[in-house]
Amino acid sequence: MIKKFIFLLSIAGPTFAGTCPDSLESIDGGWKTVFECQGDTLIRSKEIHLKSGNITRKQSYNSEGSITSVDSWNVEGVHTYSGKISYLEDNHFVEETFVTRGPSKGKLISRDEKIGSSEDNTLLKSWVISSSSYKQQAIKHFHNGEDKPYRIDVLSSVGEVLKYYIVKYNKKAPLANLVSEFQAFNPNGEMIGNYNESSEFEVVEHLRKLNLDSKETERRINIYNNTKREPVVIIDTGFDIMHPSLTHKLYNSPHDTPNDGIDNDGNGRIDDSWGWQRQDDAGLSLLIDNRNIRETHSLIHTPYPVSHGTHVASLALRGLESYGLVGFAGDVAISDHLEKANEYISEKNVKFVNMSFAIGYPGAPLSAPRDSFHFLEEMIRSNTETLFVVAAGNGRAALDLDIPGNDNYPASYNFKNMIKVGALNTASLNIADYESYAPASFSKFGNSKVQVFAPGQGVVSAQSGGGTIALNGTSMAAPFVLNTLLKAHELNKRLTTEELKLILMKTVYIPESGRLPCESGGFIQPDKIYEVVELIKENNLSVEEAIKSVMKR
Numbered sequence: 001m002i003k004k005f006i007f008l009l010s011i012a013g014p015t016f017a018g019t020c021p022d023s024l025e026s027i028d029g030g031w032k033t034v035f036e037c038q039g040d041t042l043i044r045s046k047e048i049h050l051k052s053g054n055i056t057r058k059q060s061y062n063s064e065g066s067i068t069s070v071d072s073w074n075v076e077g078v079h080t081y082s083g084k085i086s087y088l089e090d091n092h093f094v095e096e097t098f099v100t101r102g103p104s105k106g107k108l109i110s111r112d113e114k115i116g117s118s119e120d121n122t123l124l125k126s127w128v129i130s131s132s133s134y135k136q137q138a139i140k141h142f143h144n145g146e147d148k149p150y151r152i153d154v155l156s157s158v159g160e161v162l163k164y165y166i167v168k169y170n171k172k173a174p175l176a177n178l179v180s181e182f183q184a185f186n187p188n189g190e191m192i193g194n195y196n197e198s199s200e201f202e203v204v205e206h207l208r209k210l211n212l213d214s215k216e217t218e219r220r221i222n223i224y225n226n227t228k229r230e231p232v233v234i235i236d237t238g239f240d241i242m243h244p245s246l247t248h249k250l251y252n253s254p255h256d257t258p259n260d261g262i263d264n265d266g267n268g269r270i271d272d273s274w275g276w277q278r279q280d281d282a283g284l285s286l287l288i289d290n291r292n293i294r295e296t297h298s299l300i301h302t303p304y305p306v307s308h309g310t311h312v313a314s315l316a317l318r319g320l321e322s323y324g325l326v327g328f329a330g331d332v333a334i335s336d337h338l339e340k341a342n343e344y345i346s347e348k349n350v351k352f353v354n355m356s357f358a359i360g361y362p363g364a365p366l367s368a369p370r371d372s373f374h375f376l377e378e379m380i381r382s383n384t385e386t387l388f389v390v391a392a393g394n395g396r397a398a399l400d401l402d403i404p405g406n407d408n409y410p411a412s413y414n415f416k417n418m419i420k421v422g423a424l425n426t427a428s429l430n431i432a433d434y435e436s437y438a439p440a441s442f443s444k445f446g447n448s449k450v451q452v453f454a455p456g457q458g459v460v461s462a463q464s465g466g467g468t469i470a471l472n473g474t475s476m477a478a479p480f481v482l483n484t485l486l487k488a489h490e491l492n493k494r495l496t497t498e499e500l501k502l503i504l505m506k507t508v509y510i511p512e513s514g515r516l517p518c519e520s521g522g523f524i525q526p527d528k529i530y531e532v533v534e535l536i537k538e539n540n541l542s543v544e545e546a547i548k549s550v551m552k553r
């Protein structure tokens with residue numbers, strides 16, 4: 001029998017705490033407890049099962065008498081369970097749980113700060129600790145009696161507060177834990193970001209409010225007003241369309257005039273000039289209108305608001321003026337969302353799509369419904385001239401996509417019009433460091449299922465609410481590749497997406513130490529791609545000739 005053991009020690013005061021008991025041994029039923037002291041201070045205790053002779057518990061104490069570590073075994077001597085300890089700190093009652101077995105022994109797995117007593121208490125703060133790395137990620141602060149935090153501190157790996165968020169929830173979707181509004185602050189209390197998913201918004205007006213010099217303001221207004229730009233579809237979590245790096249990049253569709261309340265192109269979406277937000281269709285009337293493609297922050301999977309689509313879109317469109325963002329925001333596991341995106345891509349003849357997402361594989365736990373796989377596959381299969389740039393996926397295990405059972409869609413589809421991108425362990429490319437780059441530890445790979453690697457670790461790009469953030473992921477590597485190909489395409493718009501892919505594949509850098517685990521065997525070299533494109537344009541060379549010429553140098 002395993003004796004379930006949760007030890008709560010509430011210390012009233014220092015008077016008797018940590019004092020060595022009069023007798024160094026006590027017997028209680030079938031167990032004996034042995035105490036170890038240094039002078040008058042109790043430092044350790046051991047509980048022994050008398051019948052088997054096995055130790056069933058070991059505890060260490062600090063000078064105040066608080067338990068600092070607990071180890072437990074069952075009577076057969078098998079190390080079994082975690083100990084929970086508690087103590088008073090600044091009149092608050094702190095409860096901590098540690099790992100007590102295996103190589104992670106002693107690591108903190110939970111920490112809560114409460115007010116009251118061990119029997120009757122209210123949670124004030126709760127630490128979010130990664131269950132895989134045991135790193136502290138965040139502290140959630142609660143109002144007395146409320147179960148959702150109003151403030152969330154972002155922690156460094158050593159527990160320092162890096163920044164904090166004051167959050168407000170979307171009351172229409174209580175279960176989804178959606179944050180509709182937040183402000184971000186640095187540790188000195190200065191505001192560094194301000195996000196509100198439903199504040200009034202008009203593009204040109206907003207560009208004028210950005211506090212830029214008049215020349216830059218006009219430049220951005222002109223970019224936005226250019227309805228001849230090519231649409232780039234980005235299917236992601238959503239986009240902070242008020243972010244200074246994105247507002248002027250929004251597509252200004254010639255098909256559907258924004259703000260007139262009319263579905264001018266008859267595609268069933270009113271004013272979908274720069275994309276749409278799928279959440280509205282799910283029966284959650286969350287956002288003010290169809291045009292609102294803003295990032296929806298759900299705190300179900302992450303401890304604090306995390307920017308994904310905003311980061312991806314800003315990377316994909318960085319430095320480009322002749323492309324516009326058509327954002328498809330929302331839950332990519334919903335089949336209707338994928339079906340509608342497919343219709344849009346076909347109808348408007350969209351050439352470039354970014355997919356920094358994965359929906360598992362059919363039948364896998366937590367994967368999308370089977371219909372979603374059908375529409376996702378259909379989208380890529382039927383739009384043969386569209387190039388789909390896809391994140392290979394992140395994971396801690398099952399990283400080799402070539403091994404059956406490690407599937408991860410869309411990355412596991414094998415269509416010619418896809419480029420599936422793994423992440424390198426770098427944020428940018430510097431030719432002096434080429435030999436030091438390797439696939440990031442979290443990146444999926446595959447000699448047939450992944451085509452190329454690109455920077456994906458510590459990549460700095462736009463953050464929802466304002467400013468920038470460094471993120472890791474193949475999600476960041478895919479838009480790096482798309483951005484490079486768009487720049488190449490901007491240099492020579494006659495190039496087909498197939499030719500662009502060929503140029504990318506044939507100009508990669510293959511390390512001298514060996515091929516990277518992907519089809520091309522290397523990572524993207526933007527400069528070589530641009531050289532090839534320039535050569536094709538200036539010397540009227542074929543794609544193959546230009547590649548040969550550049551790669552011979």
Ligand SMILES: [Ca+2]
Nearest residue numbers: 256263267269
């Ligand atoms: Ca429309």
Ligand SMILES: [Ca+2]
Nearest residue numbers: 256257262271
């Ligand atoms: Ca319209």
